[in-house]
Amino acid sequence: MRILIAAVGRLKAGPDRALVDRYVDRASQAGRGLGLTLSVREFVESRAPRADERMAQEATTLLAALPEGAILVALDERGETPSSAAFAKRVGDWRDQGARDLVFAIGGPDGHGEAIRKRADLKLAFGAMTWPHQIVRMLLAEQVYRAMTILSGHPYHRE
Secondary structure, X not given: OEEEEEEEOOOOOOHHHHHHHHHHHHHHHHHHXXXXXXXXXXEOOOOOOXXXXXXXXXXXXXXXXXOOOOEEEEEEEEEEXXXXXXXXXXXXXXXXXXXXXXXXXXXXXXXXXXXXXXXXXXXEOOOOOOOOHHHHXXXXXXXXXXXXXXXXXXXXXXX
């Protein structure tokens, strides 16, 4: 199963980018034997004058990039907050059910447009707080890597 982090906004070179790249590289290695791959695709933030217009434009862009039949997980502070083990199980279940593509959508500074929330198969939160998209990208990359290690029985995750 191909896993894609589809993120509105670009990470500049520096520690944020290095940490995301580190977990994507680790996930690439850990996922080989599990039939999982991880990649990141960045999308330009909308320059529309109003927040609702920006969110709608960014939603249209993200939805257009979805592979046909993809499972869509929207990162949203109002979403579910599963444990790492429950998250890993869900990823494993999707893989085992034959899903070809799993896309995690990270919105821009204003959040997701309604079209993304409606299309999402799951809304996922890293707590009730609002996080900058750069930090969410780091947290998500680490949790995807952690899910892979849980699925493979690797001792990275200690529970």
